[in-house]
Amino acid sequence: xxxxxxxxxxxxxxxxxxxxxxxxxPFDKKNEKPLFSxxxxxxxxxxxxxxxxxxxxxxMDMIARFKRMTGHxxxxxxxxxxxxxxxxxxxxxxFKKKLTEVPREEAIEMCKKILEESxxxxxxxxxxxxxxxxxxxxxxxxxEIYLTDSDDYRALTQGTFIDxxxxxxxxxxxxxxxxxxxxQTTIADSEIEYxxxxxxxTDIQWETDTGEKIVIGTTRPELLCSCEAVLYHPNDQRxxxxxxxxxxxxxxxxxxxxxxxxxxxxxxxxxxxxxCAFGDYTDIRFFREQKLTPKIAINKDGTLNQHAGKYEGKRxxxxxxAILEDLKEAGLIVEQRQIQHRTPVCDRSKDxxxxxxxxxxxxxxxxxxxTLRSIxxxxxxxxxxxRQILLDWIDSIAIDWPISRRRFYATEVPVWHCTKCKEIVLxxxxxxxxxxxxxxxxxxxxxxxxDLKGEERVFDTWFDSSISPxxxxxxxxxxxxxxxxxxxxxxxxxxxxxxxxxxxxxxxxFHLTNKTIFKDVWIHYHVVxxxxxxxxxxxxxxxxxxxxxxxxxxxxxxxxxxxxxxLSKGDIRCSDERIKGAGKTLTKLWNVARFVSSFPxxxxxxxxxxxxxxxxxLNTLIALANEKYAHxxxxxxxxxLRHFVWETFASHYLExxxxxxxxxxxxxxxxxxxxxxxxxxxxxxxxxxxxxxILPMVTYEIVKATxxxxxxxxAFPKVERTYQPPFKTEELMETNGAIWKAKQDxxxxxxxxxxxxxxxKSLQVIEKDIKHTHTIGDxxxxxxxxxxx
RNA sequence: GGGCCCGUAGUUUAGCGGCUAUAACGUCUCGUUCACAGCGAGAAGGUCGCCAGUUCGAAUCUGGCCGGGCCCACCA
Numbered sequence: 001x002x003x004x005x006x007x008x009x010x011x012x013x014x015x016x017x018x019x020x021x022x023x024x025x026p027f028d029k030k031n032e033k034p035l036f037s038x039x040x041x042x043x044x045x046x047x048x049x050x051x052x053x054x055x056x057x058x059x060m061d062m063i064a065r066f067k068r069m070t071g072h073x074x075x076x077x078x079x080x081x082x083x084x085x086x087x088x089x090x091x092x093x094x095f096k097k098k099l100t101e102v103p104r105e106e107a108i109e110m111c112k113k114i115l116e117e118s119x120x121x122x123x124x125x126x127x128x129x130x131x132x133x134x135x136x137x138x139x140x141x142x143x144e145i146y147l148t149d150s151d152d153y154r155a156l157t158q159g160t161f162i163d164x165x166x167x168x169x170x171x172x173x174x175x176x177x178x179x180x181x182x183x184q185t186t187i188a189d190s191e192i193e194y195x196x197x198x199x200x201x202t203d204i205q206w207e208t209d210t211g212e213k214i215v216i217g218t219t220r221p222e223l224l225c226s227c228e229a230v231l232y233h234p235n236d237q238r239x240x241x242x243x244x245x246x247x248x249x250x251x252x253x254x255x256x257x258x259x260x261x262x263x264x265x266x267x268x269x270x271x272x273x274x275x276c277a278f279g280d281y282t283d284i285r286f287f288r289e290q291k292l293t294p295k296i297a298i299n300k301d302g303t304l305n306q307h308a309g310k311y312e313g314k315r316x317x318x319x320x321x322a323i324l325e326d327l328k329e330a331g332l333i334v335e336q337r338q339i340q341h342r343t344p345v346c347d348r349s350k351d352x353x354x355x356x357x358x359x360x361x362x363x364x365x366x367x368x369x370x371t372l373r374s375i376x377x378x379x380x381x382x383x384x385x386x387r388q389i390l391l392d393w394i395d396s397i398a399i400d401w402p403i404s405r406r407r408f409y410a411t412e413v414p415v416w417h418c419t420k421c422k423e424i425v426l427x428x429x430x431x432x433x434x435x436x437x438x439x440x441x442x443x444x445x446x447x448x449x450x451d452l453k454g455e456e457r458v459f460d461t462w463f464d465s466s467i468s469p470x471x472x473x474x475x476x477x478x479x480x481x482x483x484x485x486x487x488x489x490x491x492x493x494x495x496x497x498x499x500x501x502x503x504x505x506x507x508x509x510f511h512l513t514n515k516t517i518f519k520d521v522w523i524h525y526h527v528v529x530x531x532x533x534x535x536x537x538x539x540x541x542x543x544x545x546x547x548x549x550x551x552x553x554x555x556x557x558x559x560x561x562x563x564x565x566x567l568s569k570g571d572i573r574c575s576d577e578r579i580k581g582a583g584k585t586l587t588k589l590w591n592v593a594r595f596v597s598s599f600p601x602x603x604x605x606x607x608x609x610x611x612x613x614x615x616x617x618l619n620t621l622i623a624l625a626n627e628k629y630a631h632x633x634x635x636x637x638x639x640x641l642r643h644f645v646w647e648t649f650a651s652h653y654l655e656x657x658x659x660x661x662x663x664x665x666x667x668x669x670x671x672x673x674x675x676x677x678x679x680x681x682x683x684x685x686x687x688x689x690x691x692x693x694i695l696p697m698v699t700y701e702i703v704k705a706t707x708x709x710x711x712x713x714x715a716f717p718k719v720e721r722t723y724q725p726p727f728k729t730e731e732l733m734e735t736n737g738a739i740w741k742a743k744q745d746x747x748x749x750x751x752x753x754x755x756x757x758x759x760x761k762s763l764q765v766i767e768k769d770i771k772h773t774h775t776i777g778d779x780x781x782x783x784x785x786x787x788x789x
Numbered sequence: 790g791g792g793c794c795c796g797u798a799g800u801u802u803a804g805c806g807g808c809u810a811u812a813a814c815g816u817c818u819c820g821u822u823c824a825c826a827g828c829g830a831g832a833a834g835g836u837c838g839c840c841a842g843u844u845c846g847a848a849u850c851u852g853g854c855c856g857g858g859c860c861c862a863c864c865a
Contacts, residue, residue: 269865595824
């Protein structure tokens with residue numbers, strides 16, 4: 001049927017988006033086609049998805065749609081991340097109560113209330129953008145939207161803990177960790193941010209055991225009590241003579257070793273540095289390396305303890321003030337100055353992070369670094385340079401992974417503790433447990449006691465999210481399906497979470513399955529604002545995709561996402577103007593289709609040389625798209641397709657073939673006209689399929705109108721037949737261009753007659769088409785182009 | 790401070806040893822050509838960040854510098 005409407009409008013998108021939302025692309029487990037599984041990143045539900053999410057999911061959708069068209073059974077589920085700190089923060093804000101200060105049941109209730117409001121509205125933009133998830137229903141069947149805080153998901157998280165504990169891959173230990181006194185939990189490195197804060201830097205006079213006076217600078221005088229060593233750099237001539245001597249700590253009068261150590265930097269402070277338990281990461285590294293026993297002077301509540309002597313009970317700042325006064329009185333302060341200091345603070349409470357010891361659960365990783373490195377080297381990463389982020393991270397790992405947290409809205413660590421024999425008691429896996437309020441289903445295996453205390457700690461949310469590929473592939477639910485379908489085909493994710501989500505997933509899945517869990521990893525950069533700045537809530541430059549969808553429509557957004565840049569290689573800027581500009585190509589494509597649809601289809605038969613040429617051009621595109629799409633590159637083919645639509649096909653082929661396709665004056669034979677009509681329809685048909693993953697809505701409507709088919713059920717084009725183009729594309733384009741320009745320069749109509757023309761010899765095969773397109777009288781052929789108007 | 794990435798037209802970009810350096814958006818000129826004025830035909834616009842080197846030849850390779858981004862580290 002001919003297309004009537006003069007242009008593509010965004011209003012046409014609404015019904016299609018709705019249609020795909022109510023009856024989407026369900027996942028059929030029994031389908032015999034090879035599986036292509038996409039481990040999509042579950043967005044966090046506390047805020048609506050922003051432009052960056054939508055853009056990257058659009059690319060994932062292009063991948064999914066392409067894979068469907070190339071004969072795959074595509075598992076493309078959406079997950080929603082609902083565990084952990086952001087929800088707790090939102091709950092605290094809304095109810096104006098600290099979760100640490102209310103009963104645990106109430107804390108969890110508060111979080112659940114927040115989550116009730118979040119619903120699916122946060123991902124509404126995905127539906128509007130035409131993302132073809134398997135399902136828009138929340139559930140536990142493969143392909144349905146999964147929630148990381150569902151009983152089903154949490155039971156699997158706990159099951160993996162139980163397995164790993166039994167395999168000896170998890171242990172509990174008392175170690176130094178980042179600790180936030182405000183939130184009262186151990187926090188991960190990724191939960192720390194830095195603030196420039198003014199701090200007093202104090203040079204304090206010490207003495208050595210031989211009576212020599214030395215000066216050491218510090219910002220943490222309250223930690224003097226926990227000092228275990230004084231360091232200078234091995235090349236520092238000023239202090240070489242101190243090697244092997246001891247320093248006496250002021251106030252406390254303890255003897256500590258003076259050592260040469262590269263951790264000390266010659267040009268910082270006086271070149272001498274005290275090592276305390278613990279002022280910073282350097283201290284921690286040093287204590288670990290020297291196997292020193294730290295005397296930690298700070299309690300869980302942020303007060304100083306008995307190690308601090310007379311300052312015991314004071315909070316850190318008060319203790320610091322008091323000890324500085326005492327040092328001043330003793331005449332030991334050489335100099336004080338205020339410095340700006342980048343201080344690690346908790347990213348939620350903004351409290352200074354302290355380093356204290358607590359018992360926590362750890363996943364072993366140090367002894368697996370070599371294996372992890374080979375996994376990191378063998379997994380296929382798009383684009384290749386991003387692999388280095390992972391390798392660098394693996395190289396820099398210095399401790400095992402602390403997985404327990406002292407918070408509330410997260411998966412509980414599924415253990416009980418025997419009050420009699422101290423044994424750790426694990427329940428059978430397969431069920432979701434809340435040990436802090438439930439009785440252990442089993443007695444202590446060692447002493448048979450039933451007097452067990454439920455564990456109160458929860459997991460780091462990365463411990464949850466690092467099993468997403470296992471969850472979507474039915475691990476422990478359907479063994480046969482799981483075994484047949486690992487590794488997971490594709491992990492798409494942002495580069496900023498390579499060292500967390502990607503790394504932890506590879507680690508944990510290796511521990512559980514002994515395999516590399518992904519075949520391919522697609523790592524993307526970011527959509528930044530139109531000034532090139534990263535979007536962030538605090539800066540207030542978050543771009544709302546709903547607004548862009550309202551203004552320009554999904555297809556403009558999608559074409560922009562494909563053509564603005566290669567997201568696996570760098571950031572792309574979000575520009576309203578450029579998204580708007582993308583819409584022009586939609587109009588062009590639509591009108592090309594409208595033009596083609598006005599002709600009868602034509603039958604396959606002898607092809608005119610011009611028609612062979614355009615089909616050959618299209619073949620080049622088909623080959624390019626197949627190759628690039630398969631490597632998750634939509635950028636290169638999208639540019640080529642756009643160019644083909646505007647230039648090659650519309651400007652040149654259509655202009656030349658028009659007369660023949662109309663054949664109003666019977667200048668051509670039926671066979672010649674048929675060849676043009678057949679070619680027009682064939683090109684359109686293939687072109688829509690090439691565009692379908694990028695522009696699912698426009699192509700759907702075109703193919704429905706012209707062929708009455710669902711383009712998304714069609715096979716992706718392959719180069720099936722080759723054609724012999726008798727001339728070079730540039731030769732044709734240059735010739736057309738030269739004739740148009742000559743008429744333009746003379747200010748005459750493009751239809752005006754050309755009396756005589758000398759054209760390249762190779763174009764003789766399409767003499768008739770050229771002659772009628774440009775209205776040329778006499779055509780001769782030669783090396784030099786010339787026309788007489 | 791360490792690592793990685795990036796500097797090409799006003800903007801976004803292609804090219805990654807060899808034609809006069811791509812194209813799109815924007816700007817300007819002309820045009821109511823029967824698919825499309827949300828269009829067409831053209832034009833202007835660049836010492837390919839800077840400086841050396843390798844080479845017959847460098848936007849492209851190497852080194853240094855300058856500028857930008859991201860990640861990591863930095864409580865002396």
